[in-house]
Every structure is written in C-alpha cells, then in structure tokens.
Amino acid sequence: MNVQLPTGRELFEPKRPGSQDIAWCPGCGNFGIRNILISALAELELKPTEVAIISGIGQAAKMPHYINANGYHTLHGRAIPIATGVKAANPQLTVIAEGGDGDMYAEGGNHLLHAIRRNPDITVLIHDNQIYGLTKGQASPTTMPGMKTPTQPWGVFEEPFNPVALAIALDASFVARTFMGYFKESVEIIKKAIQHRGLAIVDILHPCVSFNKVNTYAWYREHTYWMEDHDPYDREAAFRRAIERDPLPLGIFYINEKPTFEDQVPAYRNDRTPLWKREPKLELVKRFFEEKKL
Amino acid sequence: MTEFKGDVSIVLGGAAGQGIQTVEGILTYALKKSGYHVYANKEYMSRVRGGINTTEIRVSSRRVRAFVKRIDILVPFKQGVLSWVEDRLDENTVVLGERENVEESFLGKVNLVEVPLTRMALETGSQLYLNTTAAGLIVGLFHGDFSAIEEYIRKRFGSKGENVVRKNIEAAKKGYDLGVRLCEEGTIRVEVERDESVRDEVLLTGTEAVGIGALAGGMNFLSFYPMSPSTGVSTFAAQHAEEFEIVVEQVEDEISAINMALGAWYAGARAMVSTSGGGFALMSEAISLAGMAENPVVVHLAQRPGPATGLPTRTMQGDLNLVLYAGHGDFPRIILAPGSLKEAFYLTAEAFNLADKYQVPVIILTDQYFVDTYYNLPAPDVEKVKFERHIVEAKPGYRRYELTEDGISPRAVPGYGEDVVIANGNEHDEWGDVTEDAELTIKMQEKRAIKKLETIKRNAPLPKLIGSENAEYLVIAWGSTLHVVEEALQKLGREDVALLHFSWLYPLNPETKKFFEGKTVIAVENNITGQFAELLKKEFGVEVQHKVLKYDGRPFSVEEVLETLKGVIE
Numbered sequence: 001m002n003v004q005l006p007t008g009r010e011l012f013e014p015k016r017p018g019s020q021d022i023a024w025c026p027g028c029g030n031f032g033i034r035n036i037l038i039s040a041l042a043e044l045e046l047k048p049t050e051v052a053i054i055s056g057i058g059q060a061a062k063m064p065h066y067i068n069a070n071g072y073h074t075l076h077g078r079a080i081p082i083a084t085g086v087k088a089a090n091p092q093l094t095v096i097a098e099g100g101d102g103d104m105y106a107e108g109g110n111h112l113l114h115a116i117r118r119n120p121d122i123t124v125l126i127h128d129n130q131i132y133g134l135t136k137g138q139a140s141p142t143t144m145p146g147m148k149t150p151t152q153p154w155g156v157f158e159e160p161f162n163p164v165a166l167a168i169a170l171d172a173s174f175v176a177r178t179f180m181g182y183f184k185e186s187v188e189i190i191k192k193a194i195q196h197r198g199l200a201i202v203d204i205l206h207p208c209v210s211f212n213k214v215n216t217y218a219w220y221r222e223h224t225y226w227m228e229d230h231d232p233y234d235r236e237a238a239f240r241r242a243i244e245r246d247p248l249p250l251g252i253f254y255i256n257e258k259p260t261f262e263d264q265v266p267a268y269r270n271d272r273t274p275l276w277k278r279e280p281k282l283e284l285v286k287r288f289f290e291e292k293k294l
Numbered sequence: 295m296t297e298f299k300g301d302v303s304i305v306l307g308g309a310a311g312q313g314i315q316t317v318e319g320i321l322t323y324a325l326k327k328s329g330y331h332v333y334a335n336k337e338y339m340s341r342v343r344g345g346i347n348t349t350e351i352r353v354s355s356r357r358v359r360a361f362v363k364r365i366d367i368l369v370p371f372k373q374g375v376l377s378w379v380e381d382r383l384d385e386n387t388v389v390l391g392e393r394e395n396v397e398e399s400f401l402g403k404v405n406l407v408e409v410p411l412t413r414m415a416l417e418t419g420s421q422l423y424l425n426t427t428a429a430g431l432i433v434g435l436f437h438g439d440f441s442a443i444e445e446y447i448r449k450r451f452g453s454k455g456e457n458v459v460r461k462n463i464e465a466a467k468k469g470y471d472l473g474v475r476l477c478e479e480g481t482i483r484v485e486v487e488r489d490e491s492v493r494d495e496v497l498l499t500g501t502e503a504v505g506i507g508a509l510a511g512g513m514n515f516l517s518f519y520p521m522s523p524s525t526g527v528s529t530f531a532a533q534h535a536e537e538f539e540i541v542v543e544q545v546e547d548e549i550s551a552i553n554m555a556l557g558a559w560y561a562g563a564r565a566m567v568s569t570s571g572g573g574f575a576l577m578s579e580a581i582s583l584a585g586m587a588e589n590p591v592v593v594h595l596a597q598r599p600g601p602a603t604g605l606p607t608r609t610m611q612g613d614l615n616l617v618l619y620a621g622h623g624d625f626p627r628i629i630l631a632p633g634s635l636k637e638a639f640y641l642t643a644e645a646f647n648l649a650d651k652y653q654v655p656v657i658i659l660t661d662q663y664f665v666d667t668y669y670n671l672p673a674p675d676v677e678k679v680k681f682e683r684h685i686v687e688a689k690p691g692y693r694r695y696e697l698t699e700d701g702i703s704p705r706a707v708p709g710y711g712e713d714v715v716i717a718n719g720n721e722h723d724e725w726g727d728v729t730e731d732a733e734l735t736i737k738m739q740e741k742r743a744i745k746k747l748e749t750i751k752r753n754a755p756l757p758k759l760i761g762s763e764n765a766e767y768l769v770i771a772w773g774s775t776l777h778v779v780e781e782a783l784q785k786l787g788r789e790d791v792a793l794l795h796f797s798w799l800y801p802l803n804p805e806t807k808k809f810f811e812g813k814t815v816i817a818v819e820n821n822i823t824g825q826f827a828e829l830l831k832k833e834f835g836v837e838v839q840h841k842v843l844k845y846d847g848r849p850f851s852v853e854e855v856l857e858t859l860k861g862v863i864e
Contacts, residue, residue, distance in 0.1 A: 016716075017727070049709055064718075069714055070715050071717070072557070072587070072716075072717040073717070073720060074587075074719050078553040082553045082557035083557060085515070085555060085560070086557040088515065088541050089563035090707075092709060114546035118543075265541045265543070266540065266541075267515075267540050269536075274562065275515060275561070276685060276707050277562075278539075280509065280510055280511060280643075281538055281539075282677075282679065284534075284538060286676045288509075289496050289674065292496035292498060293493075
C-alpha cells in the first residue's frame with residue numbers, strides 16, 4: 001500500500017500468539033478495514049487500554065483478535081447491546097461495536113434500531129460486503145437483487161436494506177458510509193465517528209473476494225462517489241442522498257448532536273467514576289430500612 | 295357472636311382497579327404500627343380492570359409468614375368474590391360488607407355482618423372513599439392506632455392536597471368507629487395480643503427484599519424488559535436509581551437486557567437483569583456466552599406458570615430446569631432461591647460477590663408468591679453484607695483465561711492496568727484469542743465444566759435443617775415454600791419429621807448427601823414433576839419416596855401441606 005501510515009500504529013499491533021494467524025482470505029477487505037481502524041486509533045493518540053472493541057460473530061467480528069486493544073468477541077448480532085453496557089459501565093473507554101452486515105442488519109437489526117433511540121456514545125462499524133462470508137455465501141440483508149447464491153438459486157428478490165436511510169429516518173446521531181478501498185478518507189471518517197459524542201454508524205463497503213463476485217473492488221470504485229457540498233446537519237438533504245442508489249454516495253451523511261445515553265443516566269450526573277470503582281451505598285440501604293420501620 | 299383469637303386471616307376481594315391495594319397498604323401499615331404481626335399476599339388476574347383480585351392479610355400475636363387457605367373475615371367489594379373463594383369459606387367465616395356484594399346463593403349460608411360501606415363513603419362525599427372506610431373498619435376491629443392510619447393517609451395522599459387527605463381521614467374514622475362498635479356490641483370479637491417489638495421492625499415485600507439486597511450487593515446496573523411478576527424489582531431499582539446513582543434501562547427485549555448486563559460486567563459493573571421464565575428463555579443464548587466467556591452476571595427470575603405465556607400473574611416453581619439447563623454446552627452456574635425475606639436480602643447481595651468471584655451466571659429464583667409476599671421482620675443487619683471485589687489489575691502479559699488449579703482465572707477489566715483484556719465467546723487460548731486446538735479445547739472445557747464447578751461445589755453452603763437430625767421423615771423444600779412448610783410442620787408437631795430447606799439449589803455441596811441417609815424423603819414443590827427432587831436424584835441418587843406437588847398456579851397453603859403430610863406419614 002502506497003499510503004503514509006501514521007506513527008503510533010505499532011501500539012495497536014498485537015503480539016499475542018493467537019493473533020498472528022489471521023483467518024481472513026487473502027485479498028479480503030477486512031485487512032483494509034483493520035489498517036484503517038488501527039490508523040484512526042493511532043492518529044487519535046488513543047492507548048490500547050482506553051479502547052474496547054466489541055464484536056459479534058462472523059469474519060468481521062474477528063477484529064478484536066487482530067488488534068491490540070481491549071476486546072470482546074461475543075454473539076451473532078449482540079455487539080451493540082454489549083458495547084452499550086461497556087460504555088455505560090465505563091464512559092471513559094472508547095467503545096467500538098464491530099460486525100458484518102448480517103450481524104448488524106439481520107440478527108442484530110432490532111438492537112441497531114433501539115441503539116439509535118438510546119444514543120450511547122459508541123461507534124458502530126459495519127463491514128458491509130453484501131454477503132455472508134463465514135457461512136459461505138448466502139445472501140445478506142444488503143445483497144443486491146438478482147444475485148444468485150447457493151441458498152437463493154433463483155436470485156435474491158428482497159429489497160436490500162438501506163442502513164444509511166434507515167439511520168437518518170430514525171434521527172441517528174452520526175451516519176456515514178465509506179468504501180475501504182479509499183484508505184485516507186476512510187481513516188478520516190472513522191476518526192470523526194469515534195470523536196463524535198453519541199452513536200456513530202459507519203457503513204463500510206468492502207468486497208468479499210471469495211463469495212461476492214458482483215461487488216468487487218472495481219465495482220465499488222465505479223459505483224460510488226464522494227459527496228461534495230453536502231451539509232451533514234441538513235437532515236432532508238441527508239435523506240435525499242441516502243436514497244440514491246447508483247452510484248452510492250460516500251461520506252458523512254448526517255450529524256445530529258444530542259445528549260448521549262451516558263449523559264442522561266442518573267449514574268453519572270454528579271460523579272463520572274466508572275462503575276467498577278464504586279462501592280455499595282450501604283448508608284442508603286440502612287436509611288431504606290429505617291424508613292421501612294415507620 | 296364470632297370470636298377470633300391469636301391469628302386472624304382477613305381476605306379482601308374486588309375488581310382490579312377497585313383499590314384493594316390501598317386497603318392492603320393502610321391495613322398492614324397501621325396494624326404493624328399498632329404492634330401486630332402482619333403478613334399479606336395477593337392473587338390477581340392478568341388484566342388492568344375488572345375480574346377478581348384478592349388479598350390475604352394475617353394479623354397475629356406471633357410471627358406469621360405463610361399463606362393460609364382459611365378465611366376468618368371476608369370483605370367483598372363486588373359480587374362474585376364469594377364464589378371465587380368458595381372453597382376457602384367455612385362455618386366460622388364472617389362476611390363483612392354490603393348485602394349487594396354477596397351472591398344470592400350465599401345469603402343465609404354465611405355469617406353476613408352487614409356494614410353500609412358505600413353509604414358511609416357517600417356520606418363522606420364520594421364512593422371513592424370506600425377503600426379508606428373499609429380499611430378503617432378493620433383497623434377498628436383490632437382497636438389499632440388510628441394515628442397510624444392518619445399518618446399513612448398523609449404520606450400516600452399528601453401530594454393530592456389537604457382536602458383529599460382530610461376527607462380520607464374522615465372516611466377512615468367513620469369505618470374505624472364502626473369497627474370498634476361492632477366489637478363493643480359483641481358482633482365480632484377479635485383477640486390478638488400486641489407485641490411491642492413489632493413497632494421497630496420493618497415491613498418488607500419480596501420484591502423489595504431482592505431489590506434492596508441487590509443494591510446492598512453493589513448492583514449499579516440493571517437492564518430489563520417488563521414481565522410479570524419480575525417487573526417490581528426493575529421498578530424498585532428505577533425508583534432508587536437517582537439516589538443510588540446507578541444505571542437502570544428498559545431495553546428493547548430480553549436479549550438486549552442480558553447482553554447489556556454482560557457488557558457492563560465485562561467493564562467491571564455489577565449488573566443484574568430481572569425477568570420471568572419467558573424472558574429468561576430468550577436470554578439463554580447470552581447465558582451460554584456468559585459460560586464460555588466466563589462473564590459474571592446476576593439474573594433475578596420471578597417464576598410464573600409456563601410453558602409460554604402460561605398464567606402470567608400466578609405462581610409456580612416450574613423454571614428450575616430452565617435455569618439449570620439453559621444455554622448449550624457445559625458450563626457452571628449458580629442457582630439460588632431465597633426462602634425468607636431476610637434471606638432474599640442477604641442472598642441477593644451475596645449473588646454479586648459470587649458472580650464476581652466465580653465469573654459465572656448467578657440466578658436468583660423467586661416466584662410470584664414470593665415477590666408479592668410481605669410481612670414484618672427485624673431489619674437485616676446491613677453491616678453483615680460483605681462487599682468482595684475480585685478484580686485484578688491487567689499487568690503486562692495479562693491472560694484473561696489463564697489456566698489455574700481451581701479453574702478461576704483472575705479477571706481484569708478494561709482500563710485497569712497496563713495490558714488489555716480480551717474476552718471471547720469462541721473457544722479460546724489463555725489470552726482470549728480464538729483457537730481450534732484440540733489439547734487447548736480439552737483444557738478449557740475441563741477448566742470450566744470440571745475444575746471451576748468443583749471449586750464452587752466445595753464452597754457451596756449446606757441446606758438448612760429445621761428439626762431433629764434424627765427425624766425419620768425429612769421434608770424437602772426449596773425457595774418460597776419455606777414458611778408454609780415450616781408452619782405446617784409446627785402445626786403437625788411431630789419430633790420425627792424435620793424440614794430440609796434449600797436456598798442454594800445448584801451446584802450442591804457433596805456433603806449434602808449425608809442429610810438423606812436413612813430417611814424417608816418427602817419433597818414439597820410448587821410444580822408438576824418435582825424438578826428439585828429429580829435434581830437430588832441425579833446428583834446424589836436420593837430416592838424421594840413422596841412428592842407433594844401443587845400446580846394450579848396457586849401457592850401452597852399451610853392447611854394443604856399439613857393435610858398432605860399427615861396423609862403421607864400416618
């Protein structure tokens with residue numbers, strides 16, 4: 001790659017024995033996303049101990065094993081509620097929920113909808129390759145109609161999920177789309193997503209070299225364009241962009257600054273201490289019993 | 295004249311929405327403040343208005359903590375109540391109320407003491423005062439402290455303005471005076487001695503005991519999806535969230551609730567979810583994750599009859615097998631089932647230490663009967679609650695799943711120490727990274743399912759034996775049936791029958807086996823198959839000779855247990 005990589009990346013390069021043998025196929029877009037993510041974290045000058053990457057299941061969800069940061073590789077579709085719990089327990093952590101299009105839009109779809117309503121200060125990165133890779137090539141919610149797969153031999157006929165339009169419709173806090181083939185731009189978008197206070201959703205287009213023969217590197221380059229002169233604070237304009245289909249716009253569609261979940265829970269109104277440092281308020285328990293005597 | 299001595303069982307029955315709970319609130323408060331031991335429990339239908347709900351209140355000169363079938367005084371607020379409780383009426387039952395609330399077929403068959411509650415309420419100004427009039431009436435029968443009623447009304451209705459308070463007090467006074475008069479005229483005589491020490495005791499519900507226990511145990515995160523009869527604990531937490539500075543969130547579904555709690559524990563919080571069987575069924579995927587990732591979590595499960603929606607507002611001890619086997623693969627868990635309110639407080643607090651220490655799901659099993667029960671008890675000693683933190687610092691080279699002798703790997707949390715923490719729901723190496731290595735798989739399986747389980751078993755407390763070690767008959771009970779079996783055995787009064795009560799259900803300490811040797815074992819369970827008896831058989835080969843089972847969605851009564859035990863023993 002002929003890109004100038006930022007310094008500080010080595011901090012996020014894992015040295016654990018199990019992180020050396022990467023399970024992704026040669027040429028997989030996930031390698032690019034890993035590079036982008038590590039670069040973004042390094043450029044933001046974060047420390048590995050300050051970051052927690054919570055993933056679901058699938059090839060994308062193996063990310064915590066290939067990065068040196070706190071990580072939790074969880075269950076299919078459940079990265080968002082788990083990440084929400086992590087952030088709510090310790091708002092000092094930079095929390096990233098990561099998974100594929102099946103993980104976030106199918107199995108975890110309901111959690112995504114409600115996370116948008118709840119607005120925890122987490123970043124949701126969706127590796128969107130429009131196919132199920134780890135289970136070997138079934139259609140995903142974002143697969144384009146007409147694509148034939150082993151389980152849709154007649155060709156997909158369902159309307160593809162439009163995560164960007166959906167998120168804007170629900171008034172999400174931060175919505176962006178990128179293609180991992182554009183390294184520098186993707187690093188910038190992910191940095192902004194992480195820095196954004198509130199739920200940041202980044203749909204990251206990437207090819208699956210093994211099972212998606214339609215949406216290749218070349219296809220994404222030909223069928224995407226970068227939005228220029230777009231005001232991300234204009235929701236209607238954002239929505240109009242979001243429903244464009246071909247070419248697909250890339251960039252930050254929508255920013256809606258609003259209070260986060262952690263801003264609003266009573267736990268942090270007077271005290272920002274992470275929950276793990278707190279002790280039971282036994283004085284209040286005693287007082288409770290005193291009042292129950294009356 | 296009808297006379298009640300020592301222990302009076304009063305049942306109030308009416309439609310949902312008629313305010314039975316207001317009466318219940320005033321009565322228990324005022325009678326406890328007057329120095330009487332009180333116990334209350336309710337049964338209600340799964341509907342917002344209408345139907346028939348009843349509340350039983352026992353007023354006694356000694357501790358009463360269990361449901362009795364017997365009704366001494368019945369106060370019906372609508373027609374249909376007598377038919378609903380027909381099998382609980384006997385020749386001594388006094389029906390205290392208005393003639394129009396007594397079905398035709400019962401007239402002449404019951405001791406009806408007519409009291410014009412509606413007219414009295416209307417004289418005060420509105421039918422709305424019916425509840426307070428009735429509450430006053432009953433407190434009057436006991437010559438209770440009227441000032442306690444006033445206090446309660448001020449607390450409860452204070453926000454509605456002085457007029458509402460004044461009118462309610464007036465209504466209660468009318469009822470009270472009538473109650474006193476009924477006694478003086480000799481229509482009803484109630485003789486219950488007061489116990490001054492009761493005044494300093496607390497009046498607690500099962501819901502509150504679990505809720506405050508959790509807060510004492512350091513719970514600082516609760517996520518839930520509403521489901522009867524567990525919602526009360528979530529409501530309790532929400533209402534104390536600001537004071538205790540904790541996170542309480544109503545989420546989109548039970549799947550989210552438990553996963554959020556897992557995330558919170560991973561980051562070091564002490565999190566709980568409160569649910570019922572149907573909700574827990576949805577959580578079993580995450581319970582399995584907790585098993586593999588060795589992620590602590592505390593679940594409060596208030597049981598109701600299943601399968602599926604079952605009887606949403608009724609009671610059963612039918613979810614033991616669910617929590618015992620939930621999740622795929624082999625991994626340890628801890629199952630607790632408090633028998634008394636005191637135990638619910640201490641055990642719920644302890645559940646958080648256990649989850650933290652062993653890094654397993656800890657499930658607290660209650661049921662509708664338990665959460666809706668309340669009685670007076672000495673305030674638990676908060677000083678006895680131990681807060682144990684089992685979190686270590688992630689030193690360089692930290693391994694989340696380090697293989698240890700006892701199967702417990704020191705658990706670090708993200709952001710504490712110099713190294714990172716990798717948790718994983720896939721089979722993993724010591725660092726937490728994915729592995730498919732056969733040797734390592736064996737070690738990790740053994741770590742969780744054998745070593746850790748053995749460690750927990752070794753440290754598990756023994757069940758509580760009430761009665762003689764040499765008793766020939768051993769009655770087994772678990773969770774919420776404690777008091778009812780205890781009272782039945784007191785009434786039975788036989789030296790050769792003892793009670794073995796389990797509030798720690800799983801895993802069982804191997805020493806438990808010794809309790810059963812040479813005994814005739816009788817299991818009392820509020821379910822159809824005797825799930826705990828099956829567990830004892832599986833764990834220890836214990837032969838349970840008799841199973842006393844009840845599965846109509848209602849709790850056991852003292853009389854039922856007593857009669858059945860007599861039948862078995864004699």
